[in-house]
């Protein structure tokens with residue numbers, strides 16, 4: 001595990017070299033409805049793709065289809081936001097990325113999510129043969145409601161590291177501190193690391209959970225509406241944090257707050273009724289969406 | 304956006320509501336009513352609490368006033384006896400303790416394991432639903448049914464004997480459903496979000512259980528376990544069914560206890576033996592008294608002489624006015640290794656000459672030794688054990704660490720029952736005193752459960 005932020009420039013160079021065919025998988029769910037101008041620049045032109053969702057469908061309990069034929073690229077060291085009306089399948093899609101659906105019986109994935117599609121060692125995250133535990137160690141998650149363990153602040157952050165076999169010692173302490181600093185909460189908790197995690201405020205708890213996710217130096221962090229249970233000031237801090245973190249880690253964030261998507265994300269994907277309607281650079285989605293549904297949703301006409 | 308239909312609909316609705324009078328009760332009235340109901344419930348609650356507590360207090364007082372004077376060191380350290388004042392509860396409380404030990408070590412791992420499995424591993428389908436319902440039902444099965452099941456299964460089929468092991472396992476079965484249900488409830492109280500938080504870091508299912516679910520649910524589980532044990536400690540029916548004893552005067556062998564000859568110092572005689580197993584197929588008591596020669600035998604040395612064997616009807620033991628005669632026989636004993644056989648034969652012959660006694664060598668019998676100052680030493684012994692003791696030294700010379708599991712036993716409530724059912728009032732005080740001890744044990748366990756719950760809960764918040 002590297003503690004330095006991953007070099008974005010190197011990644012970008014690599015991406016331009018490795019990905020010769022821009023927009024390779026577009027054209028299925030992304031078919032424009034309103035405009036006919038398809039001759040747009042590839043939004044992923046100067047990025048490297050961290051994960052690529054291909055024809056992904058997901059079924060709850062074997063029958064309820066909550067995600068339908070989704071294609072989506074998640075660029076590295078960038079923030080990708082998933083927006084859409086309540087119940088459209090954002091959370092469901094997000095939880096496919098670390099196989100959380102495996103925890104409940106009868107759930108079924110179809111299609112694939114390729115992690116690191118371009119480095120020759122790509123794995124299909126949702127393939128049965130792929131270890132769910134490994135995926136969860138490489139792809140962390142921050143939940144809607146803060147869910148610290150009923151343990152000390154230190155132990156909360158240390159837990160993922162302990163799962164990886166790290167024992168008490170300087171490295172553990174350092175990594176915990178690093179994660180807490182990374183989650184911008186170090187100054188608030190450094191004097192009470194042994195206090196229980198639930199003694200913190202809601203916003204602090206959520207940053208503690210971010211630190212917990214960050215501590216294991218994941219490749220992707222999944223955020224599921226991380227601020228919906230928080231007040232505006234705490235929300236602002238989390239947003240700042242997400243913005244800072246993208247130099248270190250790829251971020252996929254679900255939000256139903258469009259201002260939030262506009263503020264923190266580089267790319268935005270709009271989902272509607274289990275399908276992915278449109279994905280593009282965030283400023284383009286918000287200023288000039290290609291799809292009328294997207295346009296209507298963004299301008300607040302439904303949802 | 305001013306033409307937003309949702310907004311205008313809301314406004315027109317509000318207008319309509321403002322026009323007509325509302326049936327909503329004013330706030331102060333609402334509060335007033337609530338207060339009356341609150342007050343009433345408060346008073347009623349107190350009344351019920353005081354009532355139930357005073358019933359409990361009365362019960363305690365009753366027991367304590369009758370039995371408290373009997374509770375002293377002698378009472379705790381003496382075996383039951385024919386003499387009410389000399390009797391104590393040593394064997395019952397040790398029996399209760401050991402049976403509980405076995406009960407706990409069967410019911411806790413099995414119950415927690417089953418609870419975890421059902422809650423965290425098993426798929427939710429028809430089959431597991433049926434199991435679930437049946438576990439809940441098992442908790443309501445009368446305890447004597449468990450006794451019958453244990454008699455058939457443990458005593459007859461698996462031949463575990465009427466032992467501490469059998470008793471403990473029986474009560475373990477009895478409380479298993481309670482432990483399972485408590486475990487499941489405690490696990491269910493843990494929010495799903497906590498499990499997901501751990502899974503999301505790549506913890507395996509077992510790691511989540513071991514490192515999160517078990518520690519967080521420990522309070523609930525241990526409370527359930529203790530409550531279940533405090534139910535088990537008061538059970539009599541299933542234990543009597545499997546053949547627990549009502550009167551015993553020995554302790555189970557301690558782990559690694561030396562298989563020494565029992566040496567009754569003031570009787571000046573060595574009686575034997577090894578593992579005391581009481582199975583009393585005869586309704587006679589045997590009493591061995593010394594006759595002219597008084598062999599004094601120290602452990603490890605041998606001697607010989609004659610003893611007076613008295614065989615008395617059982618009923619006479621409990622009722623001094625019984626009319627059946629005491630039969631006396633003189634038996635020559637040779638306590639040297641070479642004389643063991645003939646001694647044993649002599650015993651058997653002497654016994655067989657008494658009507659109604661069937662002295663098979665391989666049948667256990669009870670032996671009472673009476674010294675010249677009329678003190679009694681009761682041993683329950685196993686003739687094969689006599690063989691060991693008199694003849695060949697038993698292998699190893701020590702009991703195994705778990706030999707106590709095979710020992711016969713009695714428990715506190717059975718002893719109480721035994722005393723209560725005796726004629727006369729002498730033993731009533733003993734029964735009450737044993738009751739007080741039993742109550743103290745039960746209430747103590749419940750207090751521990753409450754403290755545990757409180758302390759462990761305080762450390763955990765969701």
Ligand SMILES: Nc1ncnc2c1ncn2[C@@H]1O[C@H](COP(=O)(O)OP(=O)(O)O)[C@@H](O)[C@H]1O
Pocket residue numbers: 060061064065066084085086087088089090091092093
């Ligand atoms: N555990 C579940 N079992 C069955 N259906 C579910 C479950 N969770 C969510 N759904 C359904 O899947 C759809 C998508 O839900 P979700 O992904 O939570 O939406 P979002 O996060 O976009 O609000 C909804 O219609 C919802 O009812």
Ligand SMILES: [Mg+2]
Pocket residue numbers: 090091092225
């Ligand atoms: Mg959601």
